[in-house]
Amino acid sequence: MRTLEWESTRKQLRMVDQRLLPSEFTHIYLSDHHQVADSIRNMAVRGAPAIGVAAAYGMALAALGSTMNTVEDIRTQLISAAEVLEAARPTAVNLPWALKRMLGVAARQYDTPDALKNSLLEEAHAMADEDVEVNMRISTNGAEVIEDGDTIIHHCNTGALATVDWGTALGVIRMAHDQGKRIHVLVDETRPRLQGARLTAWELMQYKIPFDIISDNAAGSFLRSGKVNRVIFGADRVARNGDVANKIGSYMLALAAHANNVPVYSVFPLSTIDIELANGSLIPIEERPQDEVLDLKLHDRKVTPNGASACNPAFDVTPHDLISGLITEKGVITPPFEEKLIRFMGEG
Numbered sequence: 001m002r003t004l005e006w007e008s009t010r011k012q013l014r015m016v017d018q019r020l021l022p023s024e025f026t027h028i029y030l031s032d033h034h035q036v037a038d039s040i041r042n043m044a045v046r047g048a049p050a051i052g053v054a055a056a057y058g059m060a061l062a063a064l065g066s067t068m069n070t071v072e073d074i075r076t077q078l079i080s081a082a083e084v085l086e087a088a089r090p091t092a093v094n095l096p097w098a099l100k101r102m103l104g105v106a107a108r109q110y111d112t113p114d115a116l117k118n119s120l121l122e123e124a125h126a127m128a129d130e131d132v133e134v135n136m137r138i139s140t141n142g143a144e145v146i147e148d149g150d151t152i153i154h155h156c157n158t159g160a161l162a163t164v165d166w167g168t169a170l171g172v173i174r175m176a177h178d179q180g181k182r183i184h185v186l187v188d189e190t191r192p193r194l195q196g197a198r199l200t201a202w203e204l205m206q207y208k209i210p211f212d213i214i215s216d217n218a219a220g221s222f223l224r225s226g227k228v229n230r231v232i233f234g235a236d237r238v239a240r241n242g243d244v245a246n247k248i249g250s251y252m253l254a255l256a257a258h259a260n261n262v263p264v265y266s267v268f269p270l271s272t273i274d275i276e277l278a279n280g281s282l283i284p285i286e287e288r289p290q291d292e293v294l295d296l297k298l299h300d301r302k303v304t305p306n307g308a309s310a311c312n313p314a315f316d317v318t319p320h321d322l323i324s325g326l327i328t329e330k331g332v333i334t335p336p337f338e339e340k341l342i343r344f345m346g347e348g
Contacts, residue, residue: 047162243280
């Protein structure tokens with residue numbers, strides 16, 4: 001079942017509410033672009049590919065809900081809707097990528113407002129289908145780097161829940177498992193929102209892939225033990241030189257892996273590449289609310305003192321020289337990355 005899907009009878013976007021997993025599997029239904037923006041901001045939907053497709057449906061909902069009588073007036077409303085959606089989360093480049101694509105569709109010639117509305121909805125459907133197809137190609141390519149018997153550290157959540165379906169980095173692991181390779185996954189908790197412990201562990205249970213949850217600060221010890229063969233994580237934005245912005249903690253994980261000669265792979269669709277950014281220092285990093293850190297509880301008691309403050313960056317940047325390969329729908333890219341990324345984007 002898809003993480004997000006159009007409900008034609010309701011004319012609404014249905015998505016899995018990831019805030020409630022793993023204790024509760026339920027859906028929310030969204031009827032306008034403001035609700036879609038809120039779902040992105042509060043992480044009911046998350047993962048760069050899923051955010052992009054959700055935003056596309058948000059644009060379609062903005063058009064479908066318009067009461068304007070002319071194509072030009074609807075276009076004006078769509079520009080405002082795109083601004084609302086883009087402001088929801090700043091780091092994942094799939095969000096502005098999807099909005100730009102939808103605005104491009106809106107800029108075509110239409111005889112009637114209904115023709116514009118239908119075209120936008122069809123484009124959102126196409127983007128959802130493309131995401132699933134692209135993820136399958138990514139996973140097939142990436143499974144080539146996984147060997148029978150591998151133990152893999154995975155950070156955050158990059159499975160079906162982070163996409164429309166199947167997944168990116170976790171999709172690679174799933175594909176390798178389906179091919180009959182015996183693998184074991186060490187699942188980083190991924191603090192402070194615990195996407196690994198909550199979501200990745202839940203997905204691996206559905207796929208019957210062996211795993212253990214580890215605290216984020218245990219990864220270095222496992223890497224030093226010589227028992228880990230691969231580190232794999234996704235990406236929310238990739239600069240032209242191959243620097244990768246991903247969930248906070250990815251940089252520390254890559255550093256520890258590099259120090260212990262364990263290969264590191266980042267997995268993403270080409271839509272995650274921001275070819276206009278020369279390097280990762282230019283990637284905007286989202287700062288999330290302090291309470292995600294401060295409201296942590298242990299045995300039903302708050303662990304932080306009242307009046308404490310917190311810094312809560314949602315992402316960090318892993319320099320390209322710590323990464324062994326970038327896995328995309330075009331194949332596995334090995335260093336040096338920049339020339340190959342430019343060529344792949346040009347071909348795309």
